[in-house]
Amino acid sequence: MLLITICVGSSCSLRGTDELASELFRLIEKEKLEGLVDIVGAFCMDACSKGVSVRVGDRQFSGIRPQQAEEFFYKEIFGNVKNILVPKKPD
Numbered sequence: 001m002l003l004i005t006i007c008v009g010s011s012c013s014l015r016g017t018d019e020l021a022s023e024l025f026r027l028i029e030k031e032k033l034e035g036l037v038d039i040v041g042a043f044c045m046d047a048c049s050k051g052v053s054v055r056v057g058d059r060q061f062s063g064i065r066p067q068q069a070e071e072f073f074y075k076e077i078f079g080n081v082k083n084i085l086v087p088k089k090p091d
């Protein structure tokens with residue numbers, strides 16, 4: 001399971017947490033990743049200055065805008081699900 005944590009703190013909420021989460025849920029459903037990716041909320045991640053803060057696994061991003069949801073999803077989530085769930089075999 002790849003866990004996506006979206007900040008629901010007040011600053012991020014004002015910058016579009018709900019819209020970003022809705023779009024990510026839509027893309028997860030579109031790509032049939034239900035059960036492989038989950039989205040949860042978290043309070044302030046101490047990176048409030050630009051846009052919504054998001055953690056994908058143990059990697060944290062900040063300044064994500066709802067309009068960037070699709071680009072963010074395909075770059076940071078979709079392509080990594082397989083690698084995260086199926087670790088490479090040692091040579």
Ligand code: FES
Nearest residue numbers: 007009012045048
């Ligand atoms: S409110 Fe989201 S990082 Fe602070």
